[in-house]
Amino acid sequence: MASNEEGSIGTSMHGVTAREQVYSFSVDASSQTLQSDDPTAKFGLPVDSEHRAKVFKPLSFAKPHMRAFHLGWISFFTCFISTFAAAPLVPIIRDNLDLTKTDVGNAGVASVSGAIFSRLAMGAVCDLLGARYGTAFSLMLTAPTVFSMSFVTGPVGYLAVRFMIGFCLATFVSCQYWTSVMFNGKIIGLVNGCAGGWGDMGGGVTQLLMPMVFQVIRLAGATPFMAWRIAFFIPGFLQVVVGVLVLTLGQDLPDGNLSTLQKSGQVSKDKFSKVFWFAVKNYRTWILFVLYGFSMGIELTINNVISGYFFDRFNLKLQTAGIVAASFGMANFFARPFGGYASDLAARLFGMRGRLWILWIFQTVGALFCIWLGRASSLPIAILAMMLFSVGTQAACGALFGVAPFVSRRSLGLISGLTGAGGNFGSGLTQLLFFSTSKFSTADGLSLMGAMAALCTVPVAFIHFPQWGSMFLRPSSDGERSKEEYYYSSEWTEEEKRQGLHEGSIKFAENSRSERSRKVALADFPTPETGTPTHV
């Protein structure tokens, strides 16, 4: 009569010996079935259905959203400091290592080239392992390369080390990915703009920081040729510290860490081949690749050449040239967030079409001022042109990342990676074409670069979303294709949809209805995709 099958009634021995521990009813923090009525109550900020924050409070450190924001931009900031740390010290380094102009130029190209590959890889890492590990890997695996400047003795070593340090610019991708999963689409332009802008500021801060650190070390008694090597320990050490902070204080997703959520079944593990295919297949990815190459790309190039340009052409002292160079990078503090904010504002009024127009306007204006900068022969005009150029270009970077999160939901990380890689590719290309040879003077190089940027911004007119339209075309009038759900679920095969793997994309599609223009949104009631009718 007593069944011997496991689990059948009567076979459990729990409680028999009266020595088993009795548990009072408790809520396990890691349990995914939340007992409270409101699952969003545990968040410090108001959230949407995907638990992404709807509000941006820059002065807060609330878990997990604002913490992710601050850790993200600080990581990126630190990496920018490391990558461009050599630029203000080049006058000392070129004497120590007996470098020629070609050596210096090639090292500059190398410093931005490594990130082309690492940004691509980072996109995949974020999609598969989470933003936290992505950031930490980038910071802590490249810190040794920063320290290894102490071993460099000639142009080859210098180039190799700058190339390897450049890999850490992949933190850009992990930072943007992290904010994109933590913040709602309505404010993503501003959030990404702040994170990106404050991170990019590192390129400006380093022009002030490294000469200062160098000076202090020299005062402590070191020779110049040793002092610059010691100075590199500062950015390296910063990287390690921030890496540890990211690992201990950070969280991948609003609901927890990726590995925990994957193991509990809340987030499904995606296949890299699929993620890659859908990113590469989407033509918008490649347009963004080119666009970013001529906004962020020329910004990176300027970080490498502008100090020397002002030093040589206007005979400024090294410190003064450094201040001018720093102010270009520091404009990022407000310029890039401004671009993101303008993108969000345009979206509120005109939807995605507004975002695309804003992107084109900022980038073209920036490029025109770059042409002017090269033509300017008096110092006041040159500085004015440079500041206007910096605002235009950096705002364009911010505006671009107001568009990027909407290109794909499934391959968000990889698209961020590809776009970011495009930035570095553009920088390597422009440095190679215009600033590594004696064919043109630096001034002519600047103007030519501006002209090329203006030309390469035209493709933004070809970005078309069937549900929202493009710069010159209206959204599709087809009932099926004009829905956000259609666009985002087209990234999943029928088989995958049957398994319900596309649920995340559907939620995202609902939240992205904000990208419709105001007129369309008011006339249209959101139709529930799944849900029983109000009366049966």
Added chain:
Amino acid sequence: MAVQTFLFASLIIFSSIESNHGATEVSLFTNLENLLEVTAKPTRVGVVWEAGKDIVRITWMLKSSAKVNDDAAFKTVEVKLCYAPISQVDRPWRKTHNELSRDRSCPHKIVSKPYDKIPQSLNWTIDRETPTGTYFIRAYGTDVNGYEVAYGQSSDAEKTTNLFSVEGISGRHTSLDIASICFSVFSFGSLLVFLVKEKRKAKLQQRK
């Protein structure tokens, strides 16, 4: 934004004032006469000299071919270390410029002494901060206001003879190398520790 533009406008104005200061008279190299005889003899011959270690004996005096009152304007003699053409190739920051205030080919000052009619000499230890390169020595005779009126150099007019090579210090040090390795190991190590810890935690949670 307006404030930033204003601040930079003022920065430019001040720096341009600075760069225009005192340039009423432009000294050109081609206007100088070669009146000084400069020689540079090493104490060690046949080897590349090391910065901070090797000594060069520099002498300078008025040329025997000079006329009687040619040196009337001389107040001080500035002896400088100059780059030979080979060290200037593909290095525009060491370019020779006819306008002496913009000339970058002689950046290293050796000594500045008041002019004396008798020949002067100096045993100069090559400065520790001298970069690797090929050099020659030039002496400028300057007047009361500090403007160059004559020169002399240890090499010929084309700067091809009597050049000497200097090997700069490497700037490397064992203590730096060791510190670098220690920090790198710490970076890798802490990352590994975290990875292992988190994997263990995730495994425990899965078993629950």
